[in-house]
Amino acid sequence: MSEPTIFSRIISGEIPATVVWQNERLIAFHDIAPRAALHLLVVPKTEEYENVTDLAAGNPALLAEMVATAATLAAEHANGDYRLVFNSGASAGQTVFHVHAHVLAGGLSEESLA
C-alpha cells in the first residue's frame, strides 16, 4: 500500500482543514495557501484518480459533480464567477497526486493560475 495522500489525511480527519461542504463523494475546503480572495479545493474522497485526465476517463459523472459543486460554492462564497484549475503533472504545478479542482474567485489575476 502506498502512503495516503495529504488530502486523504484531511478526509479522514487526521489533518485539520477548513471544510466548507462535503457529501459521500466529495469534500471542499479552503486551500492552505490561497491565491485569490476565495480559493477552495474540491476533492473526491476516493484517491483512485491522480489527475483530471484519469478522472474524466474513469468516472465522468464524478468530474461533472465536481464542476457543479465548484459553481455552487462560488455562488455561496463569492459572486458566482470562478476560475477552475486542474494542475496535471509535476511540471504543470501539480504537487498533490490526488485529483482536485482549485476554485478561485475574487481578485483574480494572471498570477492566480494556481
Ligand code: 5GP
Ligand atoms: P496542486 O499544486 O497539486 O495543484 O495543488 C495542491 C494544493 O494543495 C496547493 O494549492 C496547496 O496549497 C494545497 N495544500 C497542500 N497541503 C495542504 C494542506 O495540508 N491543507 C490544505 N488546506 N491545503 C493544502
